[in-house]
Amino acid sequence: MSQIHIKQGQIIDPANNINRIGDVYIADGKVVSVTHEPAGFKPTTVIDATNKIICPGFIDLSTRLREPGQSRKATFKSEAIAAASAGVTTMCLQPDTNPVIDTPAVAELIKELAEKAHYPQIYPIAALTRKLEGTELSSMLSLKQAGCIAVGNAQQSVKNLLILRRAMEYAASHDLLVMFRPNDYWLGNNGCAHEGAVATRYGLPSIPEEAETIALAQCLELVELTGCRMHFGQLSCKRSVIKIYQAKKYGLNVSADVAIHQLHLTENDMIPFDSSYHVLPPFRTEEDKQYLREGLASGTLNSICSDHQPHDIDAKLGAFPETEPGVSALETLLPLMLKLVEQGAISLQQGIAALSENPARVLHLNSGALTLGYAADVCVFDPELTWQVNAENWKSQGINTPFWGQEFKGRVTHTLQAGKIIYSLE
Amino acid sequence: MTENIQLNSEGKLKHFLSIEGLNKTLLTEVLDIAESFIGMNDQQIKKVPLLRGKTIVNLFFENSTRTRTTFELAAKRLSADVLSMSIATSSTSKGESLLDTIRNLEAMFVDMFVVRHAISGAAHFIAQHTAPHISVINAGDGQHAHPTQAMLDMFTIRQVKQDFSNLRVAIIGDILHSRVARSQIQALNILGAAEVRVIAPKTLLPSHVESLGVNVSHDLTSGLKDIDVIIMLRLQKERMTSALLPSESEYFKCFGLTEAKLKIAKPDAIVMHPGPINRGVEIDSKVADGPQSVILKQVSNGIAIRMAIMAMAMQKQGAAG
Numbered sequence: 081m082s083q084i085h086i087k088q089g090q091i092i093d094p095a096n097n098i099n100r101i102g103d104v105y106i107a108d109g110k111v112v113s114v115t116h117e118p119a120g121f122k123p124t125t126v127i128d129a130t131n132k133i134i135c136p137g138f139i140d141l142s143t144r145l146r147e148p149g150q151s152r153k154a155t156f157k158s159e160a161i162a163a164a165s166a167g168v169t170t171m172c173l174q175p176d177t178n179p180v181i182d183t184p185a186v187a188e189l190i191k192e193l194a195e196k197a198h199y200p201q202i203y204p205i206a207a208l209t210r211k212l213e214g215t216e217l218s219s220m221l222s223l224k225q226a227g228c229i230a231v232g233n234a235q236q237s238v239k240n241l242l243i244l245r246r247a248m249e250y251a252a253s254h255d256l257l258v259m260f261r262p263n264d265y266w267l268g269n270n271g272c273a274h275e276g277a278v279a280t281r282y283g284l285p286s287i288p289e290e291a292e293t294i295a296l297a298q299c300l301e302l303v304e305l306t307g308c309r310m311h312f313g314q315l316s317c318k319r320s321v322i323k324i325y326q327a328k329k330y331g332l333n334v335s336a337d338v339a340i341h342q343l344h345l346t347e348n349d350m351i352p353f354d355s356s357y358h359v360l361p362p363f364r365t366e367e368d369k370q371y372l373r374e375g376l377a378s379g380t381l382n383s384i385c386s387d388h389q390p391h392d393i394d395a396k397l398g399a400f401p402e403t404e405p406g407v408s409a410l411e412t413l414l415p416l417m418l419k420l421v422e423q424g425a426i427s428l429q430q431g432i433a434a435l436s437e438n439p440a441r442v443l444h445l446n447s448g449a450l451t452l453g454y455a456a457d458v459c460v461f462d463p464e465l466t467w468q469v470n471a472e473n474w475k476s477q478g479i480n481t482p483f484w485g486q487e488f489k490g491r492v493t494h495t496l497q498a499g500k501i502i503y504s505l506e
Numbered sequence: 507m508t509e510n511i512q513l514n515s516e517g518k519l520k521h522f523l524s525i526e527g528l529n530k531t532l533l534t535e536v537l538d539i540a541e542s543f544i545g546m547n548d549q550q551i552k553k554v555p556l557l558r559g560k561t562i563v564n565l566f567f568e569n570s571t572r573t574r575t576t577f578e579l580a581a582k583r584l585s586a587d588v589l590s591m592s593i594a595t596s597s598t599s600k601g602e603s604l605l606d607t608i609r610n611l612e613a614m615f616v617d618m619f620v621v622r623h624a625i626s627g628a629a630h631f632i633a634q635h636t637a638p639h640i641s642v643i644n645a646g647d648g649q650h651a652h653p654t655q656a657m658l659d660m661f662t663i664r665q666v667k668q669d670f671s672n673l674r675v676a677i678i679g680d681i682l683h684s685r686v687a688r689s690q691i692q693a694l695n696i697l698g699a700a701e702v703r704v705i706a707p708k709t710l711l712p713s714h715v716e717s718l719g720v721n722v723s724h725d726l727t728s729g730l731k732d733i734d735v736i737i738m739l740r741l742q743k744e745r746m747t748s749a750l751l752p753s754e755s756e757y758f759k760c761f762g763l764t765e766a767k768l769k770i771a772k773p774d775a776i777v778m779h780p781g782p783i784n785r786g787v788e789i790d791s792k793v794a795d796g797p798q799s800v801i802l803k804q805v806s807n808g809i810a811i812r813m814a815i816m817a818m819a820m821q822k823q824g825a826a827g
Contacts, residue, residue: 275714276714277717279712280714280715280718281526281688281718282627282650283626283649283651283685283688284626284627284649284650285626286712286713288713352630353627353630353631397603397605397635398603398604398605398631399623399625399626399628399630399631399647399648400626400627401626401648402625
């Protein structure tokens with residue numbers, strides 16, 4: 081087996097409380113030392129990490145690769161390359177594929193697609209309810225046995241609270257994590273923008289933050305009732321952060337993440353009717369953004385996800401409310417996290433933990449750290465290297481990003497997955 | 507941050523999509539040019555050759571008899587060739603996309619699109635994606651803007667009141683769903699009205715409505731005090747079924763404009779309505795047809811305003827070669 085020596089980089093491994101210049105030694109796909117050269121170590125590959133940062137590979141809690149069913153938007157092949165180039169080594173796939181991940185056959189198909197794309201660490205999230213319709217429970221146990229890491233309902237709401245209660249009880253019975261984006265269907269009212277001054281000015285159907293906070297409050301009550309382990313995804317507003325803070329203090333077994341773009345953009349940044357800003361939940365206010373940042377800094381929100389949603393051109397070509405929501409976000413994940421550090425919102429250790437150690441804990445995975453014996457999922461990046469978001473650099477099939485054309489600092493130079501180099505910058 | 511796609515590099519009107527982003531000078535120019543066309547209505551030959559040889563297509567994805575008719579007449583009086591198309595939204599949402607429709611018409615050498623669409627932002631979208639020599643006029647998009655209607659209302663107000671600076675204007679009714687109200691509020695603020703007041707129950711007001719530059723009242727009686735111009739908005743029947751209002755009769759009782767309520771406003775206040783009127787729902791017939799009503803004046807002014815806007819947008823084209 082190959083032996084890899086990553087030399088003289090700044091090792092940042094929050095789980096093991098390491099932050100120093102040093103070397104990482106990998107053999108047989110595993111981390112074998114982060115201190116000294118093991119006896120008899122004969123590296124087949126040496127990576128020079130001088131002036132670079134060595135950290136655990138990133139774990140993305142919410143991604144869409146669009147297969148099966150929507151290969152016109154993206155494929156496992158295209159997005160696995162994009163993910164590798166972004167330092168991402170593990171991805172959780174939302175169940176809103178076509179067909180929905182609500183049968184073991186679809187989960188197995190995804191595992192097969194992942195193998196073919198040479199990107200083994202793709203974990204499907206099973207549908208919480210059949211076809212995501214919120215009316216019948218999915219076969220959660222069979223789906224878990226077929227490799228699903230959690231259950232969730234993607235962008236769909238579960239309108240009926242009795243069904244949500246039963247789904248959570250059933251998931252709890254099989255110790256399944258529920259990953260959920262709280263959104264009250266009725267209050268959401270098929271909106272496409274934050275209910276505020278901007279939506280009012282442009283006459284856009286709007287979504288109040290209460291669509292999220294009321295659904296979140298209901299879920300928190302149901303967590304207490306059912307004993308279900310719940311992770312809230314892509315929170316977007318101030319009062320959601322406060323609610324999670326209070327729930328944790330109260331002792332509920334919950335965790336939460338925020339999508340990276342929500343930490344940077346608000347309703348005021350939207351270029352009128354530019355569909356690349358059409359996301360769900362919508363971009364909210366400056367105050368919400370600040371609370372999300374503080375929530376991340378204080379650990380109330382423990383993870384950052386990309387909420388990657390690549391689209392074909394046609395999906396974003398139309399009048400704003402008629403376009404499909406979502407951002408192609410994998411490749412801007414690291415530079416946008418580094419921007420948070422540069423702006424003083426979080427420390428670099430916190431940023432890396434939110435992309436590795438913390439999501440690993442949410443998923444109960446033995447990864448997200450450079451612990452001896454763990455699979456060597458490693459990201460090496462140059463924090464000073466600038467690059468532009470353009471056709472030459474972009475790997476994802478979806479070019480739907482509000483950051484298109486912008487220049488960023490921080491770029492991945494090497495990505496290793498289980499000790500295999502899956503990406504290196506030319 | 508907002509690049510204004512409505513203006514060309516020399517600051518002249520290229521598209522007319524919304525009032526936002528236009529300045530007082532330009533809005534006043536629209537009103538002045540419309541003024542020069544108004545005399546034509548009484549002439550034997552109601553035509554000028556300003557747009558001779560130009561092709562204008564009215565693309566109506568949403569039904570409207572009156573707006574379409576006035577745009578058609580305006581185009582004909584400018585001697586343009588005009589084609590009106592009503593396109594049911596159902597046929598575009600399935601087969602042909604909005605962009606395909608536009609591309610096909612472009613291929614027929616069209617110079618201007620007049621667009622009405624049920625989705626906010628549709629006119630912007632077309633303006634952004636159409637060939638650079640084509641002008642787009644927004645004839646109403648979703649709940650966003652209806653700038654030509656707002657300008658004809660400003661024209662009517664100026665005809666009667668001359669100056670905007672001392673005017674207190676009340677807009678009453680369904681502000682939430684009204685593209686007309688949004689455009690009127692912007693125009694009144696740009697032209698320097700002393701106050702714009704919106705009067706409606708909370709269910710018919712958008713959130714953060716004050717951010718549009720208005721004062722808010724939920725009571726018609728107190729809200730009409732000191733008002734010079736009353737603009738009534740049409741109330742759609744479906745607002746009852748979507749639980750925004752309990753009944754038409756209760757709405758009329760609270761927000762319907764009657765002769766008694768009209769007396770609370772200034773004695774020389776004028777009453778406006780973008781039409782079509784729901785008599786006995788938002789306005790009493792006696793007021794709609796009464797001496798203070800300028801509703802029919804609005805309709806005739808609609809032609810002159812649309813002529814002015816079309817001529818201005820095309821002028822830019824001539825100058826650019």
